[in-house]
Structures are given as C-alpha cells and as structure tokens.
Amino acid sequence: MTSFDDQPDQVFGEHRRLLFSVAYRILGTAADAEDAVQDAWLKWSTADRSRLSEPRAYLVRIVSNLAMDRLRSARARRETYVGPWLPEPILTDGDTADDVTAAESVSMALLVVLESLTPLERAVFVLKEVFGFSYAEIGDAVDRSEDTVRQAAHRARGHVRARRPRFHTDRARRRAVTEQFFAAATGGDLNALMQLLAPDVTLWTDGGGRVRQAMHPVTGAARVAAWFAAIGTRPYQGVDLADMAVEVADLNGGPAIVFRGAGRVIATLSLDLGDDGRITAIHNVATPDKLHAVADGTIHRVEPGQDVIR
Structure with missing residues (x-):
C-alpha cells in the first residue's frame, strides 16, 4: 500500500483544482470554497496517511463535508438576506468557456437553481451529475447510506431537470x-x-x-x-x-x-x-x-x- 506521508503538499496540490471545483459548486461562493479547501488542507496535513491508497476520494470526502457544513450555516444567514441572493461570480479561463460541460456546470444560471436544493441534495448532485462519482463513493463522501444518496440524487435530478435553464452553447x-x-x-x-x-x-x-x-x-x-x-x-x-x-x-x-x-x-x-x-x-x-x-x-x-x- 502506497504511503503519502512523504509528499502531502504535492498530493494535495494535484487535487486542489478538483477540491475548489467541488466546493464552489456546492457553496456558490468563491470565498467560502477557498476556505473549505484550506480547511481540507489542515485536515489532510494532520491525518494519518500511512494506510491511505486513494487520496482523491479521501480529499473529496473532506471538502464535501466541510462545504455542506458551511452551506448549512450560510442558509440561515440567507434567510434574512435583503433582496435576491445570487452566487458569487468568478473569472474563468478560455478552456472552461470552450468546454461546454464545464461552462454549463459552473454557470450562474445552474448555480441559481442549485440554491433551491438542500445541502445534502446539492452535494450529491454535484458529485454524481458533474463529477460522475458512484452512489457508493458518494455515500462514503457524505457519510450517508447508498440508499439515502440514491433518494437524494433522484430528488435533486428531478428538481434541476424541471427548473434547468437553457444553455446556449455558441x-x-x-x-x-x-x-x-x-x-x-x-x-x-x-x-x-x-x-x-x-x-x-x-x-x-x-x-x-x-x-x-x-x-x-x-x-x-x-x-x-x-x-x-x-x-x-x-x-x-x-x-x-x-x-x-x-x-x-x-x-x-x-x-x-x-x-x-x-x-x-x-x-x-x-x-x-x-x-x-x-x-x-x-x-x-x-x-x-x-x-x-x-x-x-x-x-x-x-x-x-x-x-x-x-
């Protein structure tokens, strides 16, 4: 079994883009997503990595739970928000714009729809529909049974499909x-x-x-x-x-x-x-x-x- 004890910085750096991408889509704010990634690094740097064989799944699990916790706290604050609440815009590069799937999954329109999901539904939707994790992997990531994850995915998918905005690809x-x-x-x-x-x-x-x-x-x-x-x-x-x-x-x-x-x-x-x-x-x-x-x-x-x- 490979140990990642000797290269924690390098391993985390290799997955940082993925972790921000997951956290931002769950949270809808870049600042909170960056904070979740930083907190994930703190957990990763102090974890026992001696028996860890797959850092990607482990890191996604950490950042998903951190993002859901932050989203639950944010939802309470947003109940008293003055006027419509919109996600925080981010600058993206040409590669993102040229990739239709990437552009749509991070678009303001889709993020607005995701705001209407529960934190669990949103995390499950992001991990399943955007990143293609299996139900078993998502269950491990969000500390829920596979059946619970399937049900959450079904609700989220139906809700997003009903309200999903058009996405013009040209x-x-x-x-x-x-x-x-x-x-x-x-x-x-x-x-x-x-x-x-x-x-x-x-x-x-x-x-x-x-x-x-x-x-x-x-x-x-x-x-x-x-x-x-x-x-x-x-x-x-x-x-x-x-x-x-x-x-x-x-x-x-x-x-x-x-x-x-x-x-x-x-x-x-x-x-x-x-x-x-x-x-x-x-x-x-x-x-x-x-x-x-x-x-x-x-x-x-x-x-x-x-x-x-x-």
Missing part, C-alpha cells in the same frame, strides 16, 4: 449578444433592447441591502428594457457611466460585463440565452463582498466534470 453568439446588450442599455435604446430580450426575460439584481437594486426579480421584456434604459441615464453607485471602465470578461464559463470605477469593481452582469439567441435571464451582482473574486483578478480553472442532466 460562445461567439453569446459574446455578440452581450456586447449588443451593453451598447443598447448604455445608449438608452429601448427598441434595440426589446429585440434582444425574450418576452419572458427575468432580471435578478443582488445588492445585499448595501447597494440600491431591485428588491424583487423584474420580469417581462418591457419592464427589463425600461429598467436598463433608466440605469444608463444616471450615476450608478455614485459613478457616472462615462467614468466607468467596462469590459467583457469570461465569468463562470461565459462572456459577462464587468463594471469598474472609483478604484473598485462596481458590478457584474451575465446573460442567459434561449435557443433563439434572445436573452432569457440576466444576473446582476453588485454586493461588494461578492466581487472580490473578480476584483483580485484570480482566474479559476475549474475541473470540467461531465454533462449535467442531458
């Missing part, structure tokens, strides 16, 4: 629509906005009670177009649009808009497209605490996994 089209949307919104062009928006489009804005945003989802093309047309006519968070630096960057596996001004990241904006290429959902994150992962410029190379509920 990266060039997504980027073009993102750029067109920004031009129309900042120019106050209602007609152009209406052409880009699906009739039942929904806008979610996350200000966390610290930044003035819509307190409830805004639905319908006319209302969403009017909301964005108005935004372009006045300062946003005290910064005039003319004084902002705006760029299209890869966030969560797809093109998104990043607004910078007054020495900080002000907000991010990501779009979901339907099969016809029109915008079906918009996720606007402006809570300062959720913009650190974008502001610090760290690019996350998430583990790709497999197809998510085809």
